[in-house]
Amino acid sequence: MKNAPFTFELNPPEFIPSRYDNHITRRLSAMKGQYSNAAAFEAMLSKEDILLYEVYELKLPEVAGELLHGISIVHPGKVGDEYFMTKGHFHTVLDTAEVYYCQKGEGYMVMETPEGDWSVEALYPGAVLYVPPCWAHRSVNTSLAEDLITFFVYPGNAGHDYGTIEDQGFRTLVVEQDGEPAIVDNPRWTSPPVK
Amino acid sequence: MKNAPFTFELNPPEFIPSRYDNHITRRLSAMKGQYSNAAAFEAMLSKEDILLYEVYELKLPEVAGELLHGISIVHPGKVGDEYFMTKGHFHTVLDTAEVYYCQKGEGYMVMETPEGDWSVEALYPGAVLYVPPCWAHRSVNTSLAEDLITFFVYPGNAGHDYGTIEDQGFRTLVVEQDGEPAIVDNPRWTSPPVK
Numbered sequence: 001m002k003n004a005p006f007t008f009e010l011n012p013p014e015f016i017p018s019r020y021d022n023h024i025t026r027r028l029s030a031m032k033g034q035y036s037n038a039a040a041f042e043a044m045l046s047k048e049d050i051l052l053y054e055v056y057e058l059k060l061p062e063v064a065g066e067l068l069h070g071i072s073i074v075h076p077g078k079v080g081d082e083y084f085m086t087k088g089h090f091h092t093v094l095d096t097a098e099v100y101y102c103q104k105g106e107g108y109m110v111m112e113t114p115e116g117d118w119s120v121e122a123l124y125p126g127a128v129l130y131v132p133p134c135w136a137h138r139s140v141n142t143s144l145a146e147d148l149i150t151f152f153v154y155p156g157n158a159g160h161d162y163g164t165i166e167d168q169g170f171r172t173l174v175v176e177q178d179g180e181p182a183i184v185d186n187p188r189w190t191s192p193p194v195k
Numbered sequence: 196m197k198n199a200p201f202t203f204e205l206n207p208p209e210f211i212p213s214r215y216d217n218h219i220t221r222r223l224s225a226m227k228g229q230y231s232n233a234a235a236f237e238a239m240l241s242k243e244d245i246l247l248y249e250v251y252e253l254k255l256p257e258v259a260g261e262l263l264h265g266i267s268i269v270h271p272g273k274v275g276d277e278y279f280m281t282k283g284h285f286h287t288v289l290d291t292a293e294v295y296y297c298q299k300g301e302g303y304m305v306m307e308t309p310e311g312d313w314s315v316e317a318l319y320p321g322a323v324l325y326v327p328p329c330w331a332h333r334s335v336n337t338s339l340a341e342d343l344i345t346f347f348v349y350p351g352n353a354g355h356d357y358g359t360i361e362d363q364g365f366r367t368l369v370v371e372q373d374g375e376p377a378i379v380d381n382p383r384w385t386s387p388p389v390k
Contacts, residue, residue, distance in 0.1 A: 067262075
């Protein structure tokens with residue numbers, strides 16, 4: 001008997017899968033160095049190691065041909081002016097894509113390539129976003145009231161490479177300016193070396 | 196510049212993507228030999244070559260690492276006792292999976308392996324179905340009133356193999372019995388040869 005088909009449910013308003021194998025939780029302490037305002041980060045962390053985001057995933061063989069999928073939930077909040085966001089990563093197998101289908105909330109997917117091309121796309125209920133092969137990606141929740149919830153699918157062999165993007169962060173930041181989300185340059189970011 | 200990220204919208208009640216490249220339509224005439232009741236099929240076709248189902252797809256490179264995705268819409272109706280359904284197929288690259296996320300309607304995914312294992316899973320709004328690598332799959336709309344609408348994602352290199360399953364059809368049929376959907380054996384189906 002081959003690996004058998006299975007079904008689970010995604011129900012509003014929470015969209016937590018009725019069946020899952022992995023529940024990944026990321027707290028503020030796991031995001032050290034990711035937010036521009038280090039002082040705001042430390043001040044916040046000294047009060048509480050708050051939960052920033054969660055991922056529910058179905059366990060499947062991590063090989064090409066399989067499709068890993070699940071739900072990502074980014075909670076609302078800010079560190080300084082910067083909205084709560086995921087750590088963001090390239091796939092270890094760089095030329096693998098990812099599909100996101102936004103279920104709830106509002107935000108952006110911040111993306112970039114190893115060559116320094118960048119893209120920011122809006123996420124809102126009903127939006128399907130294609131992250132092509134080779135694009136690092138990070139979800140940002142720009143609502144200060146509700147969760148940003150996305151359904152995601154990526155190839156089983158993709159893997160996660162957090163290190164490459166961690167050194168200087170993404171090229172683009174999403175911050176609150178005059179009460180509205182704004183897309184701004186990351187002052188820490190520098191051009192990749194010409195190869 | 197690499198292949199750029201893009202977004203489109205899926206909005207109820209139709210869920211037709213706000214952006215798409217391929218719109219595939221399958222009419223009754225394309226399903227010759229697929230329904231058990233050949234007399235009912237011919238009688239129906241003599242009246243009208245009715246539209247059974249539609250697929251909206253985004254065009255992407257058909258290579259491993261990319262993820263083809265879109266919307267499948269199976270319209271309501273029956274040929275004899277058998278509900279409207281998709282043609283059904285294996286992937287040409289057999290060991291590639293597919294993820295379905297039902298948006299609207301009610302029905303079943305009928306699945307089987309080359310070895311003769313079979314599975315039938317219910318589709319309803321909020322249901323996410325994993326079709327593992329090596330399973331042929333066909334959507335069946337068991338509502339006689341509304342469309343069965345699913346969002347799907349599969350690997351770019353998967354391809355479609357319709358021929359293998361076409362000879363004797365799927366092992367399992369979904370038919371109306373006493374006004375209710377019933378899962379029954381396909382009388383034309385015989386065991387695969389022992390290898």
